[in-house]
Amino acid sequence: MNCTKCKTKAVIKIPRHHAAFCKGCFTHFVHDQVARAVKSEKMFGKDDRILVAVSGGKDSLALWDILLKLGYKADGFYVNLGIGGYSERSYTMVRRFADSVAAPLGAALHTHTVEHEEGGGIKELAQVVHRPTCSTCGTIKRYQFNRAAVEREYDVMATGHNLDDEAARLLGNVLHWQEDYLEKQGPTLPASIEGFAKKVKPLYRLSERELAAYCVLSKIEYIVDECPMAQGARTLLYKEVLNRLETESPGTKQYFYWGFLDKQRRKQDAPLTMSEKDQALLHPCATCGQPTTAEVCSYCKLMARAKLPAR
Numbered sequence: 001m002n003c004t005k006c007k008t009k010a011v012i013k014i015p016r017h018h019a020a021f022c023k024g025c026f027t028h029f030v031h032d033q034v035a036r037a038v039k040s041e042k043m044f045g046k047d048d049r050i051l052v053a054v055s056g057g058k059d060s061l062a063l064w065d066i067l068l069k070l071g072y073k074a075d076g077f078y079v080n081l082g083i084g085g086y087s088e089r090s091y092t093m094v095r096r097f098a099d100s101v102a103a104p105l106g107a108a109l110h111t112h113t114v115e116h117e118e119g120g121g122i123k124e125l126a127q128v129v130h131r132p133t134c135s136t137c138g139t140i141k142r143y144q145f146n147r148a149a150v151e152r153e154y155d156v157m158a159t160g161h162n163l164d165d166e167a168a169r170l171l172g173n174v175l176h177w178q179e180d181y182l183e184k185q186g187p188t189l190p191a192s193i194e195g196f197a198k199k200v201k202p203l204y205r206l207s208e209r210e211l212a213a214y215c216v217l218s219k220i221e222y223i224v225d226e227c228p229m230a231q232g233a234r235t236l237l238y239k240e241v242l243n244r245l246e247t248e249s250p251g252t253k254q255y256f257y258w259g260f261l262d263k264q265r266r267k268q269d270a271p272l273t274m275s276e277k278d279q280a281l282l283h284p285c286a287t288c289g290q291p292t293t294a295e296v297c298s299y300c301k302l303m304a305r306a307k308l309p310a311r
């Protein structure tokens with residue numbers, strides 16, 4: 001098998017593009033997919049400051065690496081959830097990347113430690129407030145990531161969601177006709193109101209397999225284990241189903257998700273935005289001042305139930 005571009009020995013086959021690439025051409029392909037995503041979805045420019053949510057997994061570290069290699073100003077933001085050995089190992093991966101790749105390129109890593117700031121590990125907090133661990137975790141991560149971006153004056157927040165994540169989420173939203181979520185499922189969600197940072201997903205054109213290969217070929221070490229709290233059986237099932245379709249018919253995931261985006265674009269003729277109804281309902285949280293549709297935001301409600309002051 002030879003590289004479609006330069007005819008030397010290929011190291012990876014990309015059936016959905018009817019292509020195979022050598023290491024150099026594959027790296028170029030990955031960078032090009034991200035550059036296209038950034039441009040076509042009007043994500044950010046070379047002067048913008050980007051805050052990348054990094055977890056220690058392949059997607060977020062690959063994203064940070066690619067943005068830096070493409071010459072963007074991208075810093076990292078890591079939330080230490082206090083989940084024993086898993087959090088220790090994931091932090092080691094993030095720290096290693098930050099020191100060896102990001103710092104020499106002038107990029108910084110910000111960290112938020114839930115045990116220090118929220119007063120307990122994520123499992124203990126969830127028990128205290130009688131909520132599922134993942135929903136407690138989601139509330140804290142969303143809140144602290146947005147807060148870090150706004151307070152530190154970043155122009156945009158970037159997450160490592162890939163094509164598999166977005167196609168599985170779309171399948172779930174379609175199967176349950178979650179029309180509200182469908183409206184908001186795009187790679188760019190603008191900062192529609194003061195206090196909410198713009199959010200982007202520059203990896204939506206790349207699959208999980210391609211990102212794992214990128215990390216291996218670029219010698220980026222990442223944590224392979226899933227978070228031990230992961231209960232996303234449904235998301236995993238959707239991914240499995242989509243993988244079966246992809247094997248039978250390469251390109252299915254891409255047609256499904258990109259096709260959806262095309263239709264959204266034609267319908268709105270503009271990037272996705274928060275609905276006018278939601279915007280009208282937003283106002284500052286009575287406790288912390290971040291935007292919310294309720295009197296008190298879900299993070300402050302959570303902290304109040306845990307009997308801890310919002311920080």
Ligand code: SF4
Nearest residue numbers: 133134137227229230
């Ligand atoms: S699996 Fe749940 S607890 Fe673990 S990082 Fe994801 S949302 Fe948080």
Ligand SMILES: [Zn+2]
Nearest residue numbers: 003006022025
């Ligand atoms: Zn090549």
Ligand SMILES: [Zn+2]
Nearest residue numbers: 285288297300
């Ligand atoms: Zn609040």
